[in-house]
Amino acid sequence: MSKKVLITGAGIGGLATALRLAKKGFEVEIVEKNNQAGGRLNQIKKDGFTFDTGPSFFSMSYEFEEFARDCGIQLPFKYYSLDPLYSVHFSDNPKVFHLYKDLDKLAAQFDGIETDFKKKMEKYLKKSGRLFHDTVDLVIKNNFDSYLDYILTLMRVNPIHLPVLFRNFWQQVNQYFDSGEARQIISLVAFFLGRTPFDTMAVYTLLSYTEFKYDGYFNVEGGMYEIVKGFVKELEKENVKINYNVEITGFTANSQKLETLTDSTGRQWKADIFLVNADAAVFRNKVFKRPDFSDQKMAKKSWTMGYLTFYLGIKCKLPQVNHHNYYLGSNYVEYAGNIMQNPGTLEKPYYYVNVVSKHNPECAPEGCESLFFVCPVPNLLFKPDWSDRDAIVNSIIADFSQRIGKNIEREIVSKTIYTPEDWESRFNLYKGSGLGLSHNMDQIGALRPANFDEKYKNVFYVGASTLPGAGIPMAVISSKLAAERIVDYSKK
Numbered sequence: 458m459s460k461k462v463l464i465t466g467a468g469i470g471g472l473a474t475a476l477r478l479a480k481k482g483f484e485v486e487i488v489e490k491n492n493q494a495g496g497r498l499n500q501i502k503k504d505g506f507t508f509d510t511g512p513s514f515f516s517m518s519y520e521f522e523e524f525a526r527d528c529g530i531q532l533p534f535k536y537y538s539l540d541p542l543y544s545v546h547f548s549d550n551p552k553v554f555h556l557y558k559d560l561d562k563l564a565a566q567f568d569g570i571e572t573d574f575k576k577k578m579e580k581y582l583k584k585s586g587r588l589f590h591d592t593v594d595l596v597i598k599n600n601f602d603s604y605l606d607y608i609l610t611l612m613r614v615n616p617i618h619l620p621v622l623f624r625n626f627w628q629q630v631n632q633y634f635d636s637g638e639a640r641q642i643i644s645l646v647a648f649f650l651g652r653t654p655f656d657t658m659a660v661y662t663l664l665s666y667t668e669f670k671y672d673g674y675f676n677v678e679g680g681m682y683e684i685v686k687g688f689v690k691e692l693e694k695e696n697v698k699i700n701y702n703v704e705i706t707g708f709t710a711n712s713q714k715l716e717t718l719t720d721s722t723g724r725q726w727k728a729d730i731f732l733v734n735a736d737a738a739v740f741r742n743k744v745f746k747r748p749d750f751s752d753q754k755m756a757k758k759s760w761t762m763g764y765l766t767f768y769l770g771i772k773c774k775l776p777q778v779n780h781h782n783y784y785l786g787s788n789y790v791e792y793a794g795n796i797m798q799n800p801g802t803l804e805k806p807y808y809y810v811n812v813v814s815k816h817n818p819e820c821a822p823e824g825c826e827s828l829f830f831v832c833p834v835p836n837l838l839f840k841p842d843w844s845d846r847d848a849i850v851n852s853i854i855a856d857f858s859q860r861i862g863k864n865i866e867r868e869i870v871s872k873t874i875y876t877p878e879d880w881e882s883r884f885n886l887y888k889g890s891g892l893g894l895s896h897n898m899d900q901i902g903a904l905r906p907a908n909f910d911e912k913y914k915n916v917f918y919v920g921a922s923t924l925p926g927a928g929i930p931m932a933v934i935s936s937k938l939a940a941e942r943i944v945d946y947s948k949k
């Protein structure tokens with residue numbers, strides 16, 4: 458008889474593992490606290506507009522292709538490469554920088570700004586590429602059974618990279634580039650890990666290689682939520698049931714195994730094996746109440762920043778705005794040095810704007826545009842009070858209007874705002890931390906909350922706060938690592 462796996466959470470990590478396991482003959486069922494699947498990769502439909510709520514593009518498309526091959530399916534969504542990857546605007550410089558993957562086109566953007574840009578970029582990407590290829594299979598796409606296993610694996614990484622361990626992202630970029638513009642633009646990708654270039658390890662400059670060289674960024678036809686819809690359809694074919702509006706709050710267990718998970722109504726959910734896609738640290742804190750994840754210990758961990766996101770439907774077109782845009786100020790070093798902890802940075806916030814309807818016209822009514830703003834902000838540990846959210850949002854709208862030369866304030870017909878409080882309550886994200894645990898030296902690999910449980914041998918974890926880390930491709934890799942654990946366990 459096939460073993461039953463109960464998955465808590467229908468985020469991308471949970472959905473991907475569900476399909477892998479169903480294809481291997483497990484009986485799979487999912488419980489999800491919200492009324493639709495996707496977790497942070499979600500969708501709002503409102504006032505005739507459609508918005509992606511979290512991710513707006515993804516990298517490492519080959520991870521999805523590998524996933525499809527593993528499951529023996531056609532990938533159930535269509536994606537296309539972004540070119541330029543995105544555009545960057547500075548408040549004190551009228552020049553708009555378009556980030557092309559083609560190094561000649563990219564170098565042309567830095568004419569008169571950074572001498573020998575192309576040569577420097579090639580050298581920088583060569584190093585980032587070596588970092589990537591020397592670590593991806595060993596460290597990122599690997600399960601670790603113990604700290605010793607992890608240390609022995611690290612010892613197999615080429616020692617040529619040792620000096621990088623003692624630098625941060627910003628210092629590494631500064632070794633290759635001289636101009637403020639190049640340094641800021643190349644180091645922006647550190648924000649994609651939920652921290653800043655000043656507190657992200659230099660080893661993560663490997664992300665520059667994945668964005669410019671090893672295969673770039675991708676959008677999904679019809680919007681990012683098509684990924685989730687496609688996965689849910691595939692799961693339906695495998696008879697995997699997703700039970701919505703079910704929040705797990707408790708459990709019953711014997712000394713070795715988890716027996717049931719209990720939801721907020723008291724209903725018990727039984728299975729042979731349990732996979733947790735809810736945040737791996739939060740679940741151990743809130744549901745299992747583990748001493749190693751006590752409230753005090755959780756507050757001492759390093760968490761990624763929060764996000765203030767808002768979704769605007771406007772009744773005009775914005776031909777002057779590109780699809781993906783970063784709007785920076787003129788004080789990058791000071792701003793990035795403070796953003797994690799100091800709400801004062803929100804007086805002049807930096808932000809990202811995605812014109813979702815630019816390539817997906819079906820996301821807005823005729824003649825309209827759907828806009829998605831993301832502003833990095835301190836999480837609730839450092840800014841617990843969001844009563845000023847409307848003032849911050851209005852100041853960003855005013856700044857954006859001024860920069861694009863069109864007052865969009867009076868064009869707004871739909872507005873939805875998520876503060877870190879909303880991110881926390883909707884998806885059980887610790888203190889509204891957008892990407893979960895940070896990727897510090899002491900919170901990666903075997904030092905991250907493990908993808909197998911410390912106490913119950915039939916419990917496993919998948920997603921951003923366990924191995925290997927945050928982001929859509931990492932969730933897909935995480936699903937492979939978790940499925941491997943479950944298959945091994947079920948053979949015992």
Ligand SMILES: Cc1cc2nc3c(=O)[nH]c(=O)nc-3n(C[C@H](O)[C@H](O)[C@H](O)COP(=O)(O)OP(=O)(O)OC[C@H]3O[C@@H](n4cnc5c(N)ncnc54)[C@H](O)[C@@H]3O)c2cc1C
Nearest residue numbers: 466468469470490496497511512513705735920921928929
């Ligand atoms: C604003 C924002 C922008 C981002 N942009 C990008 C991007 O451009 N590209 C990219 O690659 N990544 C991006 N990310 C990161 C990416 O969204 C996440 O890393 C990824 O979606 C995490 O997936 P997951 O499966 O680990 O977790 P989640 O998506 O958090 O899924 C976990 C699920 O578990 C459910 N759950 C939690 N607790 C319980 C419980 N007790 N009972 C039942 N269900 C529960 C939650 O509701 C949720 O559905 C972004 C994130 C944010 C917040």
